Amino acid sequence: MDITGQTRICAIVADPVQQVKAPQLINAWVDKKCVNAVLVPMQVAPAELASWAQAMRGLKNLDGFIATVPHKIAMCDLCDEVSPAAALVGAVNIVRRDPDGRLIGHILDGEGFVAGLRRSNIALEGKRVMLCGAGGAANAIAFALMAAGVAALAIYNRTTAKAQELIDRLKPIYPSGELTLATDSPVGFDLIVNATSLGMSETDPLPFRAYQLVATQIVAEIIMKPALTPVLAVAQEKGCTVQFGLPMLECQIDLMADFMRLGQR
Ligand SMILES: NC(=O)c1ccc[n+]([C@@H]2O[C@H](COP(=O)([O-])OP(=O)(O)OC[C@H]3O[C@@H](n4cnc5c(N)ncnc54)[C@H](OP(=O)(O)O)[C@@H]3O)[C@@H](O)[C@H]2O)c1
Structure with a gap:
């Protein structure tokens, strides 16, 4: 250069x-x-x-x-x-x-996240999704997931009021979409997305109760460093399909x- x-x-x-x-x-x-x-x-x-x-x-x-x-x-x-x-x-x-x-x-975060999943041949139409986080990236991803045709979106965030506020902004645009608050349990979801910053630091706790994951679930991360975050490591151990942060x-x-x-x- x-x-x-x-x-x-x-x-x-x-x-x-x-x-x-x-x-x-x-x-x-x-x-x-x-x-x-x-x-x-x-x-x-x-x-x-x-x-x-x-x-x-x-x-x-x-x-x-x-x-x-x-x-x-x-x-x-x-x-x-x-x-x-x-x-x-x-x-x-x-x-x-x-x-x-x-x-x-x-x-462009939401567009990039959805494009990354599609590049990995992960379809979104009809999926039940748990989204962890309600910060800048999570907000973009929430709108892009709804636009991509997910069946249900449940949002879990440390500050519940921010998750509720995001749902309140999504609802008028997707009035027939199933939009709810989630707990920290991934049970019953097809796709779980970590859009918090938990996992960037070695001392961070897991962003949700990852030990409840089962092999049929998909876990997507958006953190890029480290590539294999603790939550992705647990998901891999459980046999889940994992999506790394870099493709986004x-x-x-x-x-x-x-x-x-x-x-x-
Ligand atoms: N792969 C990519 O292309 C890409 C793109 C964008 C972002 N990212 C990554 O995504 C992550 C989030 O970015 P952002 O822009 O959304 O950040 P942000 O706006 O600061 O949001 C951070 C989110 O993480 C949660 N959080 C932070 N510390 C927490 C803790 N100790 N316990 C529980 N929850 C905690 C926050 O919860 P509260 O609302 O309760 O504070 C919030 O939901 C970063 O690691 C960033 O590098 C990757």
């Missing part, structure tokens, strides 16, 4: 940032497409996000940035405009900087580059 004065910049903003995988994936995309651009990691504390976003408005050779933990929800409010999908979810994970400096946000991001790379118009200016 030769960085020149013409090189376009994009970024990933996170805190911490050391664990992110997007730099490798986007920079490999840049190499493959022979685009004069580079993605750099930027570690920004939540308290500094607004002033950082303001500085990005003035950075004329910036095409855009990926926003990830813990900034997806806060960044949605800081954008000058967001897509209808991002407005529904209340979070953004990709932001384009238009030539006039305006920041335009969109969310891999399936977003083309879409992210396209949204930022990377290499098109």
